[in-house]
Amino acid sequence: MRTPIIAGNWKMNNTIKEALELIEEIKSYELNKDVEAIVCVPFTCLSDVKKSLENTEIKLGAQNIHWEENGAFTGEISPKMLNEMGVDYVIIGHSERRQYFNETDETVNKKIKSSLNHGLKPIVCVGETLDERESGIENDIVKKQINKAFEGIEEKDLDNIVIAYEPIWAIGTGKTASASDANNMLGFIRETIGQKYGEKKDHIRIQYGGSVKPSNIKELMDKEEIDGALVGGASLVAKDFVDLINF
């Protein structure tokens, strides 16, 4: 039985003051304890949000990481630094980072390994563009992303990794993959993991992401392969995020 997992990706939103207001509002609601809830906040808010999450079950996530522990990498943040701040999860390979910041399958792989070595749980993002889907090559694209991401990753680490399938054409566009399309792709991802790790494939949690809202969460979560959601826009509104956790 895989624990459902709802993660909010705040992206580049919220000052510290705004972040604390949002967390306070989320905390004012009763949350389903059977669902793992995570907020992935900007680096600048990590420390304050961590304090505000004390005595709650909500986990803390970051949105990126460098694979080295330290060194001449101006503007980057290392796993050691995130670890010190009490971060539990880190999003790796989000399509916005692949598109705007030269994230590649190779750097995604290095970041996953480094996160695991420092006790951080990676949320590994994969997904195809609209062009790729219309050309019918979405499975090939996602399979390649998964295989590269998991190169050199040991079976014992699978319990600490989450995969997020986010078709790029569904992010922030209001277009959601249909629940059955999403379910099919997640099943395909699980099979791809199974080709490498056998039965362990049933342990790994796979999220869907892309215009997830309170109005479509139930249909998505009812699907067998969908273990949770990685949520952008709706995670910035306290009541919506709470409704997603309490789907």
Ligand SMILES: O=C(CO)COP(=O)(O)O
């Ligand atoms: O990119 C996403 C989460 O990482 C999805 O964003 P939206 O939920 O705003 O479509």
